[in-house]
Amino acid sequence: MVDDISGLFPFLVLNPFDLIDLPARDWANDLVNWSVAIFRDAFRAYVSPPVRAVMEAFQWVLSTIPPLLFLVLIFVAGWLAASWKVGLFALITFLLLGFMGIWDQLIVTLSLVATAVVFSILLGLPLGIVCSRSDRFAAIMRPILDIMQTTPPFVYLVPAVMLFGIGNVPGLIATIIFSMPPIIRLTNLGIRQVGAQYIEAARAFGSTPGQILWKVQFPLALPTIMAGLNQTIMLSLSMVVIAAIIGAGGLGLEVYAGLERLNIGQAFVGGLGIVLLAMVLDRITQGLGEKAPGARKTRSD
Amino acid sequence: MIRVEGITKVFGPDPQSVLPLLEQGKSKSEIQAETGHVVGVHNASFTLKTNQIFAIMGLSGSGKSTMIRCVNRLIEPTAGKIYLDDPDQGARDVTGMNAEQLRNMRRRDMSMVFQHFALFPHRTVLSNVIYGLEIQGKDRGESERTGQTTLEMVGLGEWSASYPEELSGGMQQRVGLARALATEARILLMDEPFSALDPLIRVQMQQELKKLQSDLGRTILFITHDLDEAMHIGDQIAIMEGGEIVQIGTPEEILVNPRTEYVARFVEQADPTGVITAHTIAMHLPGPRFHTVREDSGVTYHARKGYEDIEYGIDRSDKLHEVLINGNKVAVEPLAKILEQHASSPFIRPRDDLVLTCQRDAVLRELLRGRVCSALPMIVTNADGGVEGIIDEAELISGILEKRGEVGAEA
Numbered sequence: 246m247v248d249d250i251s252g253l254f255p256f257l258v259l260n261p262f263d264l265i266d267l268p269a270r271d272w273a274n275d276l277v278n279w280s281v282a283i284f285r286d287a288f289r290a291y292v293s294p295p296v297r298a299v300m301e302a303f304q305w306v307l308s309t310i311p312p313l314l315f316l317v318l319i320f321v322a323g324w325l326a327a328s329w330k331v332g333l334f335a336l337i338t339f340l341l342l343g344f345m346g347i348w349d350q351l352i353v354t355l356s357l358v359a360t361a362v363v364f365s366i367l368l369g370l371p372l373g374i375v376c377s378r379s380d381r382f383a384a385i386m387r388p389i390l391d392i393m394q395t396t397p398p399f400v401y402l403v404p405a406v407m408l409f410g411i412g413n414v415p416g417l418i419a420t421i422i423f424s425m426p427p428i429i430r431l432t433n434l435g436i437r438q439v440g441a442q443y444i445e446a447a448r449a450f451g452s453t454p455g456q457i458l459w460k461v462q463f464p465l466a467l468p469t470i471m472a473g474l475n476q477t478i479m480l481s482l483s484m485v486v487i488a489a490i491i492g493a494g495g496l497g498l499e500v501y502a503g504l505e506r507l508n509i510g511q512a513f514v515g516g517l518g519i520v521l522l523a524m525v526l527d528r529i530t531q532g533l534g535e536k537a538p539g540a541r542k543t544r545s546d
Numbered sequence: 547m548i549r550v551e552g553i554t555k556v557f558g559p560d561p562q563s564v565l566p567l568l569e570q571g572k573s574k575s576e577i578q579a580e581t582g583h584v585v586g587v588h589n590a591s592f593t594l595k596t597n598q599i600f601a602i603m604g605l606s607g608s609g610k611s612t613m614i615r616c617v618n619r620l621i622e623p624t625a626g627k628i629y630l631d632d633p634d635q636g637a638r639d640v641t642g643m644n645a646e647q648l649r650n651m652r653r654r655d656m657s658m659v660f661q662h663f664a665l666f667p668h669r670t671v672l673s674n675v676i677y678g679l680e681i682q683g684k685d686r687g688e689s690e691r692t693g694q695t696t697l698e699m700v701g702l703g704e705w706s707a708s709y710p711e712e713l714s715g716g717m718q719q720r721v722g723l724a725r726a727l728a729t730e731a732r733i734l735l736m737d738e739p740f741s742a743l744d745p746l747i748r749v750q751m752q753q754e755l756k757k758l759q760s761d762l763g764r765t766i767l768f769i770t771h772d773l774d775e776a777m778h779i780g781d782q783i784a785i786m787e788g789g790e791i792v793q794i795g796t797p798e799e800i801l802v803n804p805r806t807e808y809v810a811r812f813v814e815q816a817d818p819t820g821v822i823t824a825h826t827i828a829m830h831l832p833g834p835r836f837h838t839v840r841e842d843s844g845v846t847y848h849a850r851k852g853y854e855d856i857e858y859g860i861d862r863s864d865k866l867h868e869v870l871i872n873g874n875k876v877a878v879e880p881l882a883k884i885l886e887q888h889a890s891s892p893f894i895r896p897r898d899d900l901v902l903t904c905q906r907d908a909v910l911r912e913l914l915r916g917r918v919c920s921a922l923p924m925i926v927t928n929a930d931g932g933v934e935g936i937i938d939e940a941e942l943i944s945g946i947l948e949k950r951g952e953v954g955a956e957a
Contacts, residue, residue, distance in 0.1 A: 445660070445664065451681060
């Protein structure tokens with residue numbers, strides 16, 4: 246070894262990678278195995294049931310409503326949230342999807358998205374508010390959010406399956422994690438962007454920090470938070486489709502099954518359903534954001 | 547009502563470290579160059595009396611906005627004391643209050659109006675006005691009634707359901723004023739409230755504020771960069787320059803007797819006609835420029851040297867008995883009465899058979915209008931009707947031209 250070092254030296258400089266073997270694969274395996282061993286039972290006992298309960302409740306409600314009534318409701322929702330045009334668009338879209346024979350899948354996907362969004366709001370909103378009030382917490386959250394958003398969606402599926410098994414719930418867990426960052430980020434941003442003059446005015450009249458948050462900062466940040474919600478819904482819709490791979494149902498399953506069987510028509514219809522559903526949800530949530538009272542501006546701005 | 551004693555505000559990482567430097571008399575720019583700290587306000591003291599409008603006037607960067615924010619501690623003063631005198635509770639140390647005491651003080655004792663209105667855009671006009679009541683947990687229905695009454699007081703009763711964005715700047719500031727009045731705090735802090743408004747609206751708002759103040763009896767600390775506005779509105783004016791108060795006084799004191807070059811330069815631009823009073827420009831009677839002509843049954847007749855054709859008869863109680871021109875008695879009327887009679891007539895040839903009398907605190911503008919009615923000298927009297935002096939053309943002109951801008955001149 247020692248007398249060979251003169252021949253080894255230039256080689257070493259040019260390609261140092263053989264010198265050190267970084268066993269990242271093993272570490273990842275160990276980490277997953279270790280966390281599965283520790284958390285699996287706890288997660289299945291405490292995390293799965295509420296997610297499943299909310300999802301089943303949505304599914305029950307949405308599938309119990311007769312389709313005709315549902316169409317009326319979606320029209321009214323679009324009208325109230327945005328405009329009669331959006332209402333009509335939603336109505337026609339849902340009508341078409343029903344005629345194409347994917348109504349049941351649509352309802353399943355809608356309840357999956359609704360569940361994911363409910364949990365994203367429940368967790369993301371408070372986290373976003375804490376971020377806006379603590380620079381240190383925001384600094385800690387930022388890399389975590391970056392990781393949550395840049396990790397390829399497929400990567401979430403493996404640990405989700407190992408921790409929660411197969412089916413809708415692991416799909417939902419992966420979806421919630423993947424779609425939560427926008428609402429955290431934009432809640433934080435929205436609250437921080439509220440004009441200093443409004444906060445000063447609120448202070449000058451003797452508001453407590455809580456009153457400033459709920460009476461001034463939050464309502465004024467609402468349009469931004471709604472933009473975050475909109476992104477969260479879009480992300481959860483895209484993830485819910487990917488989650489079909491680990492057994493989540495609905496339109497994603499339609500696409501996945503179609504592709505597996507090379508039934509392009511089935512995959513196309515499923516894909517079309519997803520795209521149209523995304524457009525409807527996007528228009529409705531955008532309308533909500535624009536109609537929020539906090540979207541008003543004073544002339545002195 | 548409020549006593550401000552030696553308030554200093556230094557911005558920067560370690561404000562306390564700068565205080566000794568300030569005591570050594572180092573200038574603002576020296577301190578900024580040496581330590582990177584910015585001195586916002588240095589050693590400001592003044593007293594705001596009950597039911598008074600106290601105006602702080604200064605240019606941008608003079609520290610006036612920092613000063614007003616120190617009073618309700620939106621900005622924490624670095625050194626100094628602020629006391630709030632209360633008829634019930636005695637003096638309270640604002641600078642020593644904890645967070646909750648401070649909130650209670652801002653709710654009950656002091657409210658604020660902002661330069662850029664700072665109305666909450668997501669709330670209706672009425673809901674903006676009752677914000678102060680809402681955060682105190684007052685009954686909603688009662689608050690809304692109070693809010694509506696306050697809105698009617700500022701002339702916006704019909705706009706309660708609108709949003710601020712639907713209102714013009716002047717109307718928005720009326721809402722800002724109503725929001726501050728609705729809490730019934732006795733002290734109103736107004737940070738350049740009319741600076742963002744059009745000139746015409748600004749003058750109108752100034753007049754309305756004066757009227758509101760005399761109707762409601764609030765104590766007002768008023769910040770402005772406009773000397774005319776300060777002179778029009780303020781009972782007392784403090785002039786700030788580079789973070790320090792350079793002069794405090796009534797508008798006339800400052801106009802007639804500016805203490806520094808800086809103040810003098812300002813005063814030069816100011817409109818004296820609403821500020822200079824008859825008392826200030828009058829030629830004293832009796833005085834060195836008069837001589838006694840004769841005495842007749844308790845009435846002393848004086849004539850101005852060189853103008854012996856006019857004789858002023860003054861009785862034993864200093865009151866004006868009569869005015870004689872070449873031995874003939876002429877009519878004597880109070881200035882206010884004549885101005886009222888001729889308020890609407892566009893032009894009157896000055897009469898030479900009428901002498902006007904005015905109160906000592908009549909302002910130059912009124913005297914000039916009186917001059918249009920009478921070509922004869924005007925008699926200045928004190929509150930009891932006693933003669934103080936006379937005002938002729940020369941006094942009026944010097945009142946406009948000379949009674950200001952001279953540093954350290956005697957009033």
